[in-house]
Amino acid sequence: MNGRFFIIALHEGGRVREETWRLVSFARRCGVADPVMMVLSDEGAIEQLADELAHRTGLDVAGLAGSHLREYSAEAYIRTLVPFFRDAPEEAHIVTAHTSRGIDFAPQLSAGIDACCITAVEDVGQGTFIRSVHHGRFRAEVRADRPRVVLTVLPEAFAPDDVAPGNPGKVRIVPAGDISLSTCSRGARAPVHANMGLTRAEVIVSAGRGLGSGENIRLVTMLSSLFPKSALGATRAVCDQGWLDYSHQIGSTGNTVSPRLYLACGISGAIQHLAGMRDSGMIVAVNTDPCAAIFRVAHYGIVEDLTTFIPLLVDRYLRGE
Amino acid sequence: MKILVCIKEVYDSPETLVFDESAGRVTFGPHTVFRMNRYDEYALEEALRIRERLSSAVVDAISVGSPRVSRIIRRALEMGANHGIHVQTPGETCLSAFERAHLIASAARGRGYDLVLAGVMAEDDMESQVGPLLAAVLEYGCATGVIFEEISADGGRVAVEREVEGGSRECLTLALPCVLTIQSGINTPRYPALSHVLRARSSELECIEASGLAAPPPTQGLVRILPPAQGRQGEVIEGAAVEKADKLIRILREHSLLPR
Ligand SMILES: Cc1cc2nc3c(=O)[nH]c(=O)nc-3n(C[C@H](O)[C@H](O)[C@H](O)COP(=O)(O)OP(=O)(O)OC[C@H]3O[C@@H](n4cnc5c(N)ncnc54)[C@H](O)[C@@H]3O)c2cc1C
Ligand SMILES: Nc1ncnc2c1ncn2[C@@H]1O[C@H](COP(=O)(O)O)[C@@H](O)[C@H]1O
Numbered sequence A: 001m002n003g004r005f006f007i008i009a010l011h012e013g014g015r016v017r018e019e020t021w022r023l024v025s026f027a028r029r030c031g032v033a034d035p036v037m038m039v040l041s042d043e044g045a046i047e048q049l050a051d052e053l054a055h056r057t058g059l060d061v062a063g064l065a066g067s068h069l070r071e072y073s074a075e076a077y078i079r080t081l082v083p084f085f086r087d088a089p090e091e092a093h094i095v096t097a098h099t100s101r102g103i104d105f106a107p108q109l110s111a112g113i114d115a116c117c118i119t120a121v122e123d124v125g126q127g128t129f130i131r132s133v134h135h136g137r138f139r140a141e142v143r144a145d146r147p148r149v150v151l152t153v154l155p156e157a158f159a160p161d162d163v164a165p166g167n168p169g170k171v172r173i174v175p176a177g178d179i180s181l182s183t184c185s186r187g188a189r190a191p192v193h194a195n196m197g198l199t200r201a202e203v204i205v206s207a208g209r210g211l212g213s214g215e216n217i218r219l220v221t222m223l224s225s226l227f228p229k230s231a232l233g234a235t236r237a238v239c240d241q242g243w244l245d246y247s248h249q250i251g252s253t254g255n256t257v258s259p260r261l262y263l264a265c266g267i268s269g270a271i272q273h274l275a276g277m278r279d280s281g282m283i284v285a286v287n288t289d290p291c292a293a294i295f296r297v298a299h300y301g302i303v304e305d306l307t308t309f310i311p312l313l314v315d316r317y318l319r320g321e
Numbered sequence B: 001m002k003i004l005v006c007i008k009e010v011y012d013s014p015e016t017l018v019f020d021e022s023a024g025r026v027t028f029g030p031h032t033v034f035r036m037n038r039y040d041e042y043a044l045e046e047a048l049r050i051r052e053r054l055s056s057a058v059v060d061a062i063s064v065g066s067p068r069v070s071r072i073i074r075r076a077l078e079m080g081a082n083h084g085i086h087v088q089t090p091g092e093t094c095l096s097a098f099e100r101a102h103l104i105a106s107a108a109r110g111r112g113y114d115l116v117l118a119g120v121m122a123e124d125d126m127e128s129q130v131g132p133l134l135a136a137v138l139e140y141g142c143a144t145g146v147i148f149e150e151i152s153a154d155g156g157r158v159a160v161e162r163e164v165e166g167g168s169r170e171c172l173t174l175a176l177p178c179v180l181t182i183q184s185g186i187n188t189p190r191y192p193a194l195s196h197v198l199r200a201r202s203s204e205l206e207c208i209e210a211s212g213l214a215a216p217p218p219t220q221g222l223v224r225i226l227p228p229a230q231g232r233q234g235e236v237i238e239g240a241a242v243e244k245a246d247k248l249i250r251i252l253r254e255h256s257l258l259p260r
Helices: A019-029 A043-057 A074-087 A102-112 A196-200 A214-224 A236-240 A306-318 B038-053 B067-079 B097-108 B130-138 B194-202 B241-254
Strands: A004-008 A036-041 A061-065 A092-097 A116-124 A129-133 A138-144 A148-153 A171-175 A184-189 A203-207 A230-234 A261-265 A282-286 A300-302 B002-006 B009-011 B017-020 B025-028 B034-036 B058-065 B083-088 B115-119 B141-151 B157-163 B169-175 B178-182 B206-209 B220-226
Touching: A004 A019, A019 A043, A019 A092, A019 A116, A019 A148, A036 A043, A036 A074, A043 A061, A043 A171, A061 A074, A074 A092, A074 A102, A074 B141, A092 A102, A102 A116, A102 A148, A102 B130, A102 B141, A116 A138, A116 B097, A196 A230, A203 A214, A214 A230, A214 A261, A214 A306, A230 A236, A282 A306, A300 B241, A306 B241, B002 B038, B002 B130, B009 B067, B025 B220, B034 B038, B034 B067, B038 B058, B038 B067, B038 B115, B038 B141, B038 B178, B058 B067, B058 B097, B067 B083, B067 B194, B083 B097, B097 B130, B115 B130, B130 B141, B130 B178, B141 B169, B157 B178
Parallel strands: A004 A036, A004 A092, A036 A061, A061 A171, A092 A148, A116 A148, A203 A230, A203 A261, A261 A282, A282 A300, B002 B058, B002 B115, B058 B083, B083 B206, B115 B178, B141 B178
Antiparallel strands: A116 A129, A129 A138, A138 B220, A184 B169, B009 B034, B017 B025, B141 B157, B157 B169
8 A cells, every 4th residue: 555554542441442442454555554643632631541552552652632532522533634634645544443433534534635534444455455345245346536535444444463572663643733622522322232141141142124914923933942042133123123122132233142052044244233143152043045144154054035934944853744 | 493304315235236247346236226225214214303392393305315215205204304405316327425415415405404314324335424425515513323312492502422442432422513423213204194194195306416516536446346355165954844943953062052
């Protein structure tokens, strides 16, 4: 990659978020050994964050500080980053994680600095970037046509970079001025739907839109009753339909689970769902579509219609087959 | 209060797509069925609920695409939108999020929208870019992943909750005008009422040729479509349905996952 390479670290509660270390691996995948680490916060927290980055990565860190950055908002980030990158060399890759925050500010940042923006990047080609399209069935190879490129990178596509550096990188704190914002942050609210039963279960039988109707929840309930320490999981689609309540939702905006067995019934395998269950011991998927993305994370795949297959499976088991 | 809702047409099932690997292209097969992006149904429903709360509000729906997308715009009118705008592109042109955002901005500029709602992402390509890019071009504020909104009594501000990892929510207040991208589950989208269906049948859509709107040169190009990455080389259990069931039971027993 030509030009400079910047990684915008994301943080929460005074600590750098784990996805950031994966962005360092992404930089290496791009052939960049010395990206500049960047972090944005208020004066009270910036030094600790910048030091954590410098020690963990051994890379140079630019910390942008201002009281408007005490709490995250897209507006605070954009109004700090746009002037910074306007002054930086034109040829630059600016990378952050594809998380709820990364995707909140990255497109607007790109618009402010006349950059190309590519989201959910999971690999690199010959000077190109690769992302999943069409429900994860295919990938698109995308070429940037501007010298400045803003990328959001899928964290799970890269392992955390664990190279223990010899020396910490240099830290430079840049005052970003005090910008008065029209957005007012009012703090955070804890999730309303934690489900302890799911995190303790050894087996999770999980339902997707492929169930077809709320009535068919009885199929997954029946299947789950065969296993002693089991619980019912669901995709967001199932919860949005009201077939199960949100405490059952598994995925990036729901519960994260890693049971010994995850039985995915009628689930396509969207990245947001995989984010919550990909570390399960054994994944079994039942889906009518042999090309569904779920089969690429499954240990065992069964191409069948769940409305006939689940009753058959339960019947064969109860008969002692 | 003038509200604009951005709606995108998507295909109903990816199974109907046809992949030409040597050309690096995907096309729609003969059985492809099209519908409105689900996240946009939530956005439209939210706009209609705001209109019900603030009696003077009007809701416009806009879509950029081939002549075929007029059908989802009509669907928006059936659900209750007041007016439909079609930014028409010739045939199956595949436009980047940047181009789509600029076309919507050109069509929207000067119409005095106080609030623009979009889906949090398009189900097919999952870019999550058009809403925030549109906000940047229009110089509006923006919040993404909105799961709750409440407009202040004076119509000057909107309090929102954005859904983030693990289902936590970030609470913030934005000044209007702004763009909100709407997350699924914020409401339950309605089915069209008969009276609206009848009205929609006789309504004219406003059709604007995309070629007549100003847009800067694209920032990116699609090189080609590739097959999916090799995932885990899992075992596909073959055989008749009964054999598959028996094999699975055996495997689960071998791993002590099912009692004998
Ligand atoms: C910001 C954000 C956060 C999100 N967070 C989450 C999250 O936390 N958790 C989550 O799950 N999703 C989340 N999503 C939604 C996610 O992108 C997908 O839309 C969702 O996971 C799809 O659910 P699904 O697999 O049930 O439905 P679909 O994608 O519609 O898949 C249904 C599957 O069922 C199969 N099928 C159909 N009929 C049958 C049958 N009779 N027998 C067997 N198989 C059948 C189909 O082939 C298809 O593969 C999020 C999205 C966004 C934008
Ligand atoms: N062609 C389009 N016409 C109208 N709105 C669109 C179009 N493409 C995307 N959008 C809007 O932008 C949202 C996010 O799409 P995307 O950025 O493509 O993931 C969608 O949910 C729509 O609200």
